[in-house]
Amino acid sequence: MTLDQAQEDLFCAIANNENRTPHSMPGWYYSDQQLFELEKTKVFADGWVCVGHQSEISKTGQYITATIGDEPIVILRDRQKQIRAFSNICRHRGMTLVDGKGKVSLLTCPYHAWSYQLDGQLYKAPYMDSVEGFDPTLCALPEFKLEEWLGFMFVNISGVAAPLAPQLADLEPFLKNYHPEDRHSTQTWHEEWQTNWKALVENFMEGYHLSVTHATTLDYITPTELCEKLASGDGFTAYRSNYRPSSPQRLPFPADLIPKEQRSSVLVNIYPNFVITVGPNCAVFLILLPVRVESVVIKMGVLVQDGADDLAETKAYIDLAHAFNAEDKATLEAIQKNAKTSFRPIAHLAPEAFEGTIWDFTRQMAKLMISN
Numbered sequence: 001m002t003l004d005q006a007q008e009d010l011f012c013a014i015a016n017n018e019n020r021t022p023h024s025m026p027g028w029y030y031s032d033q034q035l036f037e038l039e040k041t042k043v044f045a046d047g048w049v050c051v052g053h054q055s056e057i058s059k060t061g062q063y064i065t066a067t068i069g070d071e072p073i074v075i076l077r078d079r080q081k082q083i084r085a086f087s088n089i090c091r092h093r094g095m096t097l098v099d100g101k102g103k104v105s106l107l108t109c110p111y112h113a114w115s116y117q118l119d120g121q122l123y124k125a126p127y128m129d130s131v132e133g134f135d136p137t138l139c140a141l142p143e144f145k146l147e148e149w150l151g152f153m154f155v156n157i158s159g160v161a162a163p164l165a166p167q168l169a170d171l172e173p174f175l176k177n178y179h180p181e182d183r184h185s186t187q188t189w190h191e192e193w194q195t196n197w198k199a200l201v202e203n204f205m206e207g208y209h210l211s212v213t214h215a216t217t218l219d220y221i222t223p224t225e226l227c228e229k230l231a232s233g234d235g236f237t238a239y240r241s242n243y244r245p246s247s248p249q250r251l252p253f254p255a256d257l258i259p260k261e262q263r264s265s266v267l268v269n270i271y272p273n274f275v276i277t278v279g280p281n282c283a284v285f286l287i288l289l290p291v292r293v294e295s296v297v298i299k300m301g302v303l304v305q306d307g308a309d310d311l312a313e314t315k316a317y318i319d320l321a322h323a324f325n326a327e328d329k330a331t332l333e334a335i336q337k338n339a340k341t342s343f344r345p346i347a348h349l350a351p352e353a354f355e356g357t358i359w360d361f362t363r364q365m366a367k368l369m370i371s372n
């Protein structure tokens with residue numbers, strides 16, 4: 001799988017020229033099958049892919065599942081309370097071991113009942129004792145590198161990724177007063193949108209559309225004009241959406257939020273597939289798990305502080321999240337239908353405060369795509 005010459009030239013120009021004027025990307029960036037296949041390895045297998053929040057599996061034996069590229073994985077809490085990530089494929093003949101989420105004492109294959117312990121070791125394989133040369137110790141589930149950062153779980157399939165935390169060190173000051181690590185996931189749900197996953201990252205991470213696409217849902221709180229670009233780093237980009245002075249205070253919020261933080265949300269993309277908006281009371285996150293070049297499974301969730309699950313304020317925020325997500329979905333699916341048009345030029349991006357995050361993300365993608 002390789003890039004064609006035009007793709008390689010564009011990615012090289014973007015990655016190697018610090019001063020290039022920020023611009024949008026052509027339709028193939030969102031619709032080319034070859035590029036998507038390369039992304040599966042260079043971006044998803046080699047990167048730190050977010051799979052969820054640790055509070056989703058707080059008890060021994062609880063698990064969640066995710067498919068990263070072509071790799072089904074299961075993430076579970078083992079008997080030592082450690083979080084671990086394994087291949088979710090049976091070592092016998094390849095059946096998926098568990099679906100969705102749940103709680104188990106063993107991972108038992110639904111096909112011929114091979115079962116695995118929570119440390120991935122094969123526990124029982126019916127009738128296999130009599131098979132000459134069969135060695136159960138060679139049948140453990142492959143395990144993947146896993147790192148937790150502020151409560152979120154990130155998996156690296158290929159094992160080549162450098163430690164994640166140092167790549168996010170410059171992000172921590174913007175989030176620490178919100179204490180995301182003390183929040184828990186009150187609700188998660190899955191949706192599938194007919195859009196390329198990168199278009200969804202870009203849309204989530206730019207404030208330029210807020211006052212237009214979300215004229216009735218968000219503009220009265222977070223208008224475009226109050227957006228502010230924050231730092232970016234090796235592993236992330238971020239911006240702040242400040243609240244209109246006229247909008248009501250979001251409650252409750254952690255005691256050490258400074259006034260500016262009480263009146264704003266921080267929107268973050270941890271490369272590649274994790275976006276989150278962290279506000280004073282709630283945080284909404286989207287974990288993007290592309291299934292095809294033009295469609296993406298999204299695991300969405302809401303983080304709240306302890307005791308805030310049933311507050312009217314929380315419920316109102318979740319309703320709001322559904323409303324603005326529906327607006328974004330409609331826009332992104334309309335754009336995707338135009339991905340193969342001949343009349344979409346490469347255009348200037350809006351000023352840094354509004355679309356600077358898109359350029360950070362584009363540069364990161366370009367660097368990854370031309371890497372060996």
Ligand code: FES
Binds near residue numbers: 093095110113
């Ligand atoms: S495929 Fe799992 S036991 Fe046969």
Ligand SMILES: [Fe+2]
Binds near residue numbers: 209210213214324328
């Ligand atoms: Fe939006």
